[in-house]
């Protein structure tokens with residue numbers, strides 16, 4: 376079969392997402408996953424949500440800016456998350472997958488079910504409507520969910536914020552019950568979709584998390600060849 380054979384399926388890279396609550400180690404893990412895939416010769420696009428394009432990053436700033444005198448309405452928050460996602464999909468994710476690149480994304484729609492669904496209490500059915508409208512059936516091939524008790528993740532986050540001298544963003548200012556609801560919503564999604572979502576215990580040392588992460592990733596890489 377030659378490259379311009381009309382029967383040849385369009386090349387499609389793989390779409391991998393990392394999920395979990397605040398401070399569980401997603402950014403640290405993303406770097407490892409990207410390096411692992413690049414070492415195997417794949418073109419990898421590393422990106423994040425909300426954000427990933429200049430316009431979507433502007434929407435991210437609107438979402439993360441702490442509420443001043445005007446609180447962001449939960450419905451507006453949900454629509455903004457999907458507006459940023461629509462832009463990201465069209466400008467970055469779909470073109471990359473179409474040319475055969477792999478996309479590794481720090482958070483995607485599972486975060487919407489966890490934060491806007493679990494955390495804010497919005498109905499999953501409404502989120503599903505927007506998901507269908509914006510994604511047109513596209514979903515991650517693999518989602519690595521980093522899971523750990525929220526109190527411990529908060530300690531890591533405190534350490535990171537001190538290091539950066541940073542302020543807490545609008546989500547990081549939420550209360551414990553919000554984060555617990557986020558965690559439970561993530562776990563429920565993983566339970567409902569075990570073929571796509573893999574839960575990694577993230578409350579252990581970095582070396583242990585990373586070896587588990589790579590072992591689970593390698594299982595998929597073998598299955599996909």
Ligand SMILES: Nc1ncnc2c1ncn2[C@@H]1O[C@H](COP(=O)(O)OP(=O)(O)O)[C@@H](O)[C@H]1O
Pocket residue numbers: 395396397398399400401402403404531532534535577578579580581582584
């Ligand atoms: N397994 C781990 N054990 C201890 N500290 C960790 C571990 N993984 C990440 N960290 C540290 O915890 C903080 C939050 O990690 P980060 O990757 O930024 O999390 P996230 O992107 O999920 O918010 C960082 O300071 C990071 O160095």
Ligand SMILES: Cc1cn([C@H]2C[C@H](O)[C@@H](COP(=O)(O)OP(=O)(O)O)O2)c(=O)[nH]c1=O
Pocket residue numbers: 396397398399401402424425456481482483484486487488490491546547
């Ligand atoms: C993608 C996404 C993120 N978010 C929130 C979760 C995070 O608090 C915030 C920014 O994500 P992120 O920078 O990944 O958080 P952190 O590195 O602190 O763990 O956006 C939603 O509420 N809904 C979504 O759909």
